[in-house]
Amino acid sequence: MNREKEFDNILDECLERILARGETVEQCLARYPELAAELEPLLQTALSTKETLAIKPRPEFRERARYQLRSALQEMEEKRQRRFAFFNWQPQWVTAVAAVLILLLASSGTVAAAGNSMPDGTLYPVKLATEQVRLVLTPSTLGKAELYAKLADKRVTEIIKMADKGKLEQMERTTQRLNVQLVAMASLVGAPEEDTAVLTAPAPSAAPQEAAAPPVTEEPPEEEKIGIFLAPAPPSAAKEVPAVAEEAQEARPGAALGPPPHAGKEPPKKKAEVQLAPVQPVPEEAPAIPLAPSVVPEEAPAPQPVPSESAEPDIDKGKVDKRAELMVLVARNAVKHPEALREVLQKVPESARPSLLRAIAASDAEYEKILEALRVRERGKD
Amino acid sequence: MQDEESLVRRAKEHDQTALTQIYEENFDKIYRYIVLKIGDRTEAEDMTQQVFLSAFKAISSFKYKKGTPLSSWLYRIAHNQIVDYLRKKSKRPTVPLEESLASDSSGSSDPRLEVEQNLAIEQLASATRHLTKAQQEVISLRFAGELSVAQAAKVMGKSEGAVKALQHSAIVSLRKLLAAG
Numbered sequence: 001m002n003r004e005k006e007f008d009n010i011l012d013e014c015l016e017r018i019l020a021r022g023e024t025v026e027q028c029l030a031r032y033p034e035l036a037a038e039l040e041p042l043l044q045t046a047l048s049t050k051e052t053l054a055i056k057p058r059p060e061f062r063e064r065a066r067y068q069l070r071s072a073l074q075e076m077e078e079k080r081q082r083r084f085a086f087f088n089w090q091p092q093w094v095t096a097v098a099a100v101l102i103l104l105l106a107s108s109g110t111v112a113a114a115g116n117s118m119p120d121g122t123l124y125p126v127k128l129a130t131e132q133v134r135l136v137l138t139p140s141t142l143g144k145a146e147l148y149a150k151l152a153d154k155r156v157t158e159i160i161k162m163a164d165k166g167k168l169e170q171m172e173r174t175t176q177r178l179n180v181q182l183v184a185m186a187s188l189v190g191a192p193e194e195d196t197a198v199l200t201a202p203a204p205s206a207a208p209q210e211a212a213a214p215p216v217t218e219e220p221p222e223e224e225k226i227g228i229f230l231a232p233a234p235p236s237a238a239k240e241v242p243a244v245a246e247e248a249q250e251a252r253p254g255a256a257l258g259p260p261p262h263a264g265k266e267p268p269k270k271k272a273e274v275q276l277a278p279v280q281p282v283p284e285e286a287p288a289i290p291l292a293p294s295v296v297p298e299e300a301p302a303p304q305p306v307p308s309e310s311a312e313p314d315i316d317k318g319k320v321d322k323r324a325e326l327m328v329l330v331a332r333n334a335v336k337h338p339e340a341l342r343e344v345l346q347k348v349p350e351s352a353r354p355s356l357l358r359a360i361a362a363s364d365a366e367y368e369k370i371l372e373a374l375r376v377r378e379r380g381k382d
Numbered sequence: 383m384q385d386e387e388s389l390v391r392r393a394k395e396h397d398q399t400a401l402t403q404i405y406e407e408n409f410d411k412i413y414r415y416i417v418l419k420i421g422d423r424t425e426a427e428d429m430t431q432q433v434f435l436s437a438f439k440a441i442s443s444f445k446y447k448k449g450t451p452l453s454s455w456l457y458r459i460a461h462n463q464i465v466d467y468l469r470k471k472s473k474r475p476t477v478p479l480e481e482s483l484a485s486d487s488s489g490s491s492d493p494r495l496e497v498e499q500n501l502a503i504e505q506l507a508s509a510t511r512h513l514t515k516a517q518q519e520v521i522s523l524r525f526a527g528e529l530s531v532a533q534a535a536k537v538m539g540k541s542e543g544a545v546k547a548l549q550h551s552a553i554v555s556l557r558k559l560l561a562a563g
Contacts, residue, residue: 004547005543005546005547007550008543008546008547008549008550009546011546011549011550011553012531012546012549015524015549016530019525019528020528041557042550042553042554042557045553045556045557045560046525046553048560049506049521049525049556050525052499052502052503052506053414053417053418053503053506053525053526055413055414055417055423055499055503056410056413057409057410057413057423057426057427057430058427061427062409065409065427065430065431068431068435069405069431069434069435069438072435072438072439073396073401073438076438076439077396168391168395169391169394169395172395351391351392351395351397351399351400352395355395
């Protein structure tokens with residue numbers, strides 16, 4: 001038994017030397033002359049097996065495979081995005097069941113405890129479900145929008161906490177929730193829909209891809225949307241494609257901080273503006289803005305003055321107050337959130353940056369749209 | 383191993399560089415592993431592609447364990463696809479070997495060399511199919527997948543000693559089978 005084990009070990013050692021380190025069969029046999037007769041045929045068989053298997057896929061197949069993989073990953077990423085969006089459009093019965101569960105749980109204080117939970121906490125799903133129920137139970141559009149604004153604030157706090165803890169997966173999920181909630185808020189207050197493409201803010205694209213990239217349009221090219229890493233599309237075997245690893249080096253997420261290379265073409269202007277937009281020069285005291293429209297700093301998108309009490313019936317006055325409060329809240333978020341997210345951006349590793357950049361782009365763009373929509377409503381009222 | 387843990391974490395976050403690295407480091411090995419198991423190079427190409435598609439689709443659910451390489455997960459996916467392929471193939475009419483080899487162009491510049499290479503692969507794959515399942519797995523992981531005994535042991539859920547013994551018996555049997563033609 002021991003002899004067999006010893007032989008197994010010696011055979012394996014010789015195989016390692018021959019297959020991995022490039023020694024010859026003879027060199028190995030010279031180490032174990034007493035076992036040479038037994039070892040030699042086995043090593044020859046192993047060597048010939050290895051030689052037979054020294055094959056590679058066809059280069060044209062590799063090229064095609066990279067392209068196919070890139071497309072498939074792109075599709076997966078889009079599905080993933082849609083799944084998050086779906087969260088807001090779940091069937092009514094899910095909400096109803098959640099409501100019942102929450103009412104049951106509330107009696108034991110779970111909901112209260114969940115209120116402060118973070119994305120890495122066990123009660124976090126309860127917190128999310130509670131938020132959904134609150135949204136469903138809030139009847140007015142302005143009330144819903146205000147709730148969304150508060151939820152967005154919570155999401156940003158969670159993102160900061162998760163980044164501090166180094167829990168990047170949870171951080172990324174929270175950024176996606178933030179994006180979804182911002183879009184939902186924007187559509188509630190009647191912001192135009194066509195610009196929601198900003199949610200798929202550009203990830204860096206590899207320079208060599210640009211040669212084969214489609215013409216630049218308002219919509220980011222597919223490669224940029226999710227920053228898929230693989231070689232460009234051309235399925236022609238003749239075309240020389242640089243090594244994927246090299247492309248990927250160029251496509252490192254950190255590159256998203258600068259304008260994406262577009263091989264002689266102008267980068268999509270809208271995207272670059274959104275992504276690189278500086279924080280609006282709102283004073284430090286912005287978070288402390290009192291909930292009165294007249295004192296909103298000038299730099300922040302300012303709400304219109306609220307009409308005087310005597311000019312409006314009570315019911316309209318309530319609406320106007322609500323809208324003004326919402327504008328202040330949104331204006332404050334519009335300043336606070338991108339700034340806070342940019343601070344987080346400095347702390348996280350490169351791999352976590354693309355999702356943060358998307359969240360920054362989304363908060364820059366969506367808040368602007370929401371404020372614009374509120375201003376339009378205000379003007380309509382006037 | 384710390385590096386691999388970080389690689390997996392980044393891949394789970396859909397980091398492009400990490401996914402590229404996994405793809406580039408493992409593509410050829412998984413391809414050879416499949417070729418040896420099914421003996422068809424063209425089919426193996428498509429299956430290899432499918433392995434990576436499946437893996438990347440499910441990467442978020444992958445749980446990294448210290449000491450178990452990511453490749454072991456890829457080999458398990460490949461193994462499952464091979465089992466599925468062979469099961470489906472057994473229900474389909476078979477193509478004569480010559481016809482299969484003729485259509486199995488690997489794009490080499492020397493057609494004669496290519497045919498010889500394909501014959502050698504077919505012969506090896508055919509001989510390997512006569513080994514026990516465990517022996518087949520050891521040969522595939524060690525010689526096609528280029529895994530060390532320790533890594534192969536992790537993939538197979540066996541001790542290193544058991545894998546070394548299987549390796550020995552598999553080579554002895556393979557030698558006899560190849561000699562018998």
